[in-house]
Amino acid sequence: MKGNVIISVRVRPDGPEDQMSSDWVVDGRHGQVGYRGKDGGMYEYDNVFSQSDNNARVYESCAKRLVRRVMEGYHGTVFAYGMTGTGKTYSMQGTTASPGVIPLAITDIFSFIRETPHREFLLRVSYLEIYNERIHDLLASQPGSTGFVPLDQQTKGEEIKLREDPKRGVYATPLKEEIVQSPTQLLRVIARGDLCRRTGSTQFNARSSRSHAVVQIVVESRDRVAGASAGNMADNRRAGMNGGVRVSTLSLIDLAGSERAAENKERRTEGAHINRSLLTLGTVIARLSKDGEKDKDGNHLPYRDSKLTRLLQPALSGNSLISILCTIAIPLSNSGAANLTNIGETMNTLKFAARAKNNIISHAKKGDDFLNGVDAGSKALLERYRAEIAELRRELELQRRKDEVETAKELAKELAKEQEFREERDSERVCQLFFRNQLPLLLG
Ligand code: ADP
Ligand code: MG
Numbered sequence: 001m002k003g004n005v006i007i008s009v010r011v012r013p014d015g016p017e018d019q020m021s022s023d024w025v026v027d028g029r030h031g032q033v034g035y036r037g038k039d040g041g042m043y044e045y046d047n048v049f050s051q052s053d054n055n056a057r058v059y060e061s062c063a064k065r066l067v068r069r070v071m072e073g074y075h076g077t078v079f080a081y082g083m084t085g086t087g088k089t090y091s092m093q094g095t096t097a098s099p100g101v102i103p104l105a106i107t108d109i110f111s112f113i114r115e116t117p118h119r120e121f122l123l124r125v126s127y128l129e130i131y132n133e134r135i136h137d138l139l140a141s142q143p144g145s146t147g148f149v150p151l152d153q154q155t156k157g158e159e160i161k162l163r164e165d166p167k168r169g170v171y172a173t174p175l176k177e178e179i180v181q182s183p184t185q186l187l188r189v190i191a192r193g194d195l196c197r198r199t200g201s202t203q204f205n206a207r208s209s210r211s212h213a214v215v216q217i218v219v220e221s222r223d224r225v226a227g228a229s230a231g232n233m234a235d236n237r238r239a240g241m242n243g244g245v246r247v248s249t250l251s252l253i254d255l256a257g258s259e260r261a262a263e264n265k266e267r268r269t270e271g272a273h274i275n276r277s278l279l280t281l282g283t284v285i286a287r288l289s290k291d292g293e294k295d296k297d298g299n300h301l302p303y304r305d306s307k308l309t310r311l312l313q314p315a316l317s318g319n320s321l322i323s324i325l326c327t328i329a330i331p332l333s334n335s336g337a338a339n340l341t342n343i344g345e346t347m348n349t350l351k352f353a354a355r356a357k358n359n360i361i362s363h364a365k366k367g368d369d370f371l372n373g374v375d376a377g378s379k380a381l382l383e384r385y386r387a388e389i390a391e392l393r394r395e396l397e398l399q400r401r402k403d404e405v406e407t408a409k410e411l412a413k414e415l416a417k418e419q420e421f422r423e424e425r426d427s428e429r430v431c432q433l434f435f436r437n438q439l440p441l442l443l444g
Contacts, residue, residue, distance in 0.1 A: 006323040008047035008062045012087045015332045017051050024330045043354045055094045059104040066321045067105045071112040073246040075320035082327035084209035084257035092254045110183045122220040122382045124177040127193035130307050131211035135160035138193035139176040209257035217250045220382040245380040259345050277308030326353040
């Protein structure tokens with residue numbers, strides 16, 4: 001594997017493996033795949049998976065390490081790229097019997113949290129879809145409810161916009177983010193988003209092949225500081241020093257079918273900008289290679305040309321770990337000429353993967369820890385929570401002091417009363433004594 005980019009190709013034969021066209025070579029051991037026919041070629045990748053490799057194996061090799069690094073504070077993105085029907089969704093979501101990248105990543109995220117008791121974590125998730133260069137929030141609408149408007153019919157007002165802020169970077173707004181505390185809860189939120197995709201379209205497959213589904217899990221974490229409590233200034237100050245919040249994002253992306261990316265002629269028709277995102281993603285990746293390190297800040301790259309690349313700019317600017325899983329389906333030997341276009345498309349996928357392989361010059365840097373300082377623009381919810389808790393504690397402490405003062409005042413009042421009472425009693429006694437003892441003597 002080269003640097004922070006992993007390129008894998010997953011092959012799904014269109015039938016039994018032994019009937020696969022002999023023009024194709026799939027060599028998992030050497031990470032090679034290729035076509036011997038006209039306009040073919042051999043390519044080498046970090047991983048080549050054949051039909052016998054299941055989802056668990058795919059996850060282990062192309063996403064497990066990346067997920068771990070995200071938990072440690074790096075940004076990470078997994079893309080599934082390929083023609084419709086080649087297994088992108090199968091690889092990302094999987095089935096109950098064979099869970100894919102998303103559920104396996106979620107399991108690992110929570111294992112990591114369990115194994116890291118000295119840090120506290122806050123997870124939030126968003127799920128959006130980019131369709132026709134428009135962003136739709138899959139968590140904002142209720143699946144099946146009458147309020148749901150099919151995405152194709154949604155008005156401009158409900159569209160999600162991309163904004164940029166020096167503190168937060170590029171972000172989508174107004175985007176619903178849900179805080180999740182368990183794997184089941186996280187899976188349930190994503191399942192709800194999936195349901196919205198389905199109920200939002202009469203032809204789910206047609207639309208899913210033309211839209212990008214983007215799951216983003218934001219991980220915030222910071223060190224727990226033992227003994228940090230109200231009233232212990234030294235500890236609190238130390239908490240401020242060590243308690244910087246680390247923010248990283250795991251993006252899991254089921255891309256639109258790549259077959260349309262190559263059809264530039266289609267660009268003026270109905271599908272005009274359907275896959276501008278995919279074209280730009282390819283361009284960005286290719287350009288990253290050409291311009292090399294000079295462009296790692298992303299200045300001259302056409303991120304703004306598509307919603308997808310704009311949204312993922314941090315992930316593609318050399319500040320992230322990237323894993324691209326390209327899926328291809330290889331035709332059977334007896335399938336004849338009907339598959340000629342497929343061969344071209346499959347070769348396009350292999351070329352896309354090859355271009356990315358050596359090209360993304362990525363230098364993963366840990367997301368900066370936010371030390372101290374609380375500002376409204378801060379992305380770190382944990383930091384805001386910490387500030388809120390500190391504020392509440394201060395208020396409590398003030399209240400406690402006020403109460404103490406009140407109590408002291410009352411006490412003083414009571415003491416004064418007691419004193420008065422005693423004085424009265426004492427003077428009475430003196431009088432009594434005087435009358436009883438002294439007066440008779442005086443009177444003789
Ligand atoms: P895509 O999302 O790329 O359009 P899908 O993931 O929906 O494609 O896959 C198309 C069909 O092929 C689905 O029925 C899926 O279950 C099946 N499939 C894809 N890849 C595999 C695989 N590696 N093993 C078994 N079934 C697969
Ligand atoms: Mg799909």
